[in-house]
């Protein structure tokens with residue numbers, strides 16, 4: 001388990017500079033370089049646009065429906081935020097240093113984000129992943145040069161977690177295990193970035209925040225920050241309605257290894273979403289809003305629409321914000337796009 005208070009220094013030439021929380025990467029040469037040549041890859045993470053879903057919200061008087069377009073991140077998903085935060089903390093604590101390989105279990109997007117950051121900073125990355133992730137994800141990881149160990153598909157992300165724990169325990173000197181399910185730097189990424197962004201982008205008018213649960217980092221960090229800023233904000237978590245589902249990246253908490261960072265008490269409410277409803281919404285988002293989203297993003301819109309319907313029926317005004325974790329790019333080979 002990674003401590004919340006891990007601090008140290010990046011003693012090696014990995015990044016060759018110090019990371020100061022809130023101020024970014026510091027260093028004389030660096031500051032000069034950035035001024036001349038623009039920002040670095042890691043600095044492009046976050047500050048995603050908030051888009052209005054007016055067509056979906058149209059039947060619900062008094063409701064504004066807004067969504068964070070997380071595919072704009074350089075690795076193509078919301079997981080860039082958590083991965084960058086975990087890498088920064090590991091560098092600062094000196095846990096990730098020359099000679100160490102970053103290790104984690106992932107269902108895809110965190111792996112892509114780690115692979116991207118590893119390539120960018122120059123550290124090797126080993127990922128453990130169920131073999132049934134989409135072919136697009138496999139190709140992206142290969143393109144970034146990550147080493148991937150595949151686990152049995154019927155064991156899902158839990159099988160990958162068990163295997164990663166085994167590797168980390170057997171070879172502690174070789175690997176720096178990020179353990180995204182237990183790592184506080186995961187939810188802190190959202191406490192420090194996603195939450196404040198939503199607050200600023202809505203001018204403080206947000207009334208509800210809806211997000212799917214994978215590691216739960218997005219939900220935990222964002223809701224903690226928004227509730228601090230405005231205690232009346234409602235946090236609504238969303239999960240697949242059964243253990244066998246097609247909502248890649250999300251967990252059915254009742255039957256899964258529950259992430260250590262997950263605290264169900266933070267949610268004012270939970271909504272279960274069927275995979276079929278998410279498929280239908282992915283098509284509506286494409287055809288009515290012109291926004292091609294991934295399946296967990298579509299599921300988040302299903303849950304948000306339910307809240308919109310209830311608030312409108314009760315005659316209440318609401319500004320509902322959700323997170324669209326990734327775009328449809330990695331799911332275009334799925335058959336549901338062709339069904340009517």
Ligand SMILES: Cc1ncc(COP(=O)(O)O)c(C=O)c1O
Nearest residue numbers: 109214215216217218249296325
């Ligand atoms: C596509 C997708 N949606 C949602 C999530 C859930 O995000 P979190 O892990 O912050 O709960 C993930 C996490 O990997 C994901 O890949």
